[in-house]
Amino acid sequence: MKRHTAVRQLSLVAGLCASLALAASPALAAKDPPPQVSPDGLHLTKSTKNRLAYVKPGATFSQYSRVAILDPLVEFEKDWQKDYNSSRSGLEGRVSDADVEKMKERLAAEFKKIFIAELQGDGGYPVVDVAAPDVLVLRPALLNVEVNAPDIMTSGIEHTVVRSAGQMTLYLELWDSASNTLLARVMDAQADPDSMAQMGGRVTNKAAADRILKKWAKELRERLDEVRAKPATP
Numbered sequence: 001m002k003r004h005t006a007v008r009q010l011s012l013v014a015g016l017c018a019s020l021a022l023a024a025s026p027a028l029a030a031k032d033p034p035p036q037v038s039p040d041g042l043h044l045t046k047s048t049k050n051r052l053a054y055v056k057p058g059a060t061f062s063q064y065s066r067v068a069i070l071d072p073l074v075e076f077e078k079d080w081q082k083d084y085n086s087s088r089s090g091l092e093g094r095v096s097d098a099d100v101e102k103m104k105e106r107l108a109a110e111f112k113k114i115f116i117a118e119l120q121g122d123g124g125y126p127v128v129d130v131a132a133p134d135v136l137v138l139r140p141a142l143l144n145v146e147v148n149a150p151d152i153m154t155s156g157i158e159h160t161v162v163r164s165a166g167q168m169t170l171y172l173e174l175w176d177s178a179s180n181t182l183l184a185r186v187m188d189a190q191a192d193p194d195s196m197a198q199m200g201g202r203v204t205n206k207a208a209a210d211r212i213l214k215k216w217a218k219e220l221r222e223r224l225d226e227v228r229a230k231p232a233t234p
Helices: 003-019 080-086 097-120 202-227
Strands: 043-047 051-055 066-069 073-076 135-147 166-176 181-191
Touching (some): 080 135
Antiparallel strands (some): 051 181, 166 181
């Protein structure tokens, strides 16, 4: 397959993904049990307080030796910005729309960096931008993001003491790049665990986000290795 044709096919996958409505983590908090079969025909294979997993019947993953990672969508928890700003005593230290966009960009970039490093490290799964029978497409989103001490520019010196940096939910779809077929969907909610009180800010936020992202990336790598009968990485 010529490269420009493959890239165009991969773009079609991206466009199809973008056109789908997100069925995100509200299902994780719903009182009613999740449906056994999703509207798009995926079957429930795992249901816990923090995680839902759906898989297409008959789907196999052992044929994939490469992955393509679409740019992740990042969305904050509904009303997070408004609620955070309402907790500030004055205009100083409020989160602007520009601040939110910068945080989204940083988190999306960190997601790509960590997933690429984990998946293709140690002779793993090369990350490519082509469509082929051996390429699995990851369509990720980070939803319900909450940051307890956002790093924003202020005119004064201000510190926020927190016990947890925040939380977020991974929404991940796995697509066959050659046939544009949705194979699986996983939703997993994770929070930075409570710890001793510490000064919040960019350093602690990044460290907490990295821990969660690395956990997700490592687990995906391990599952792919299992279906391909590869030994686990140290």
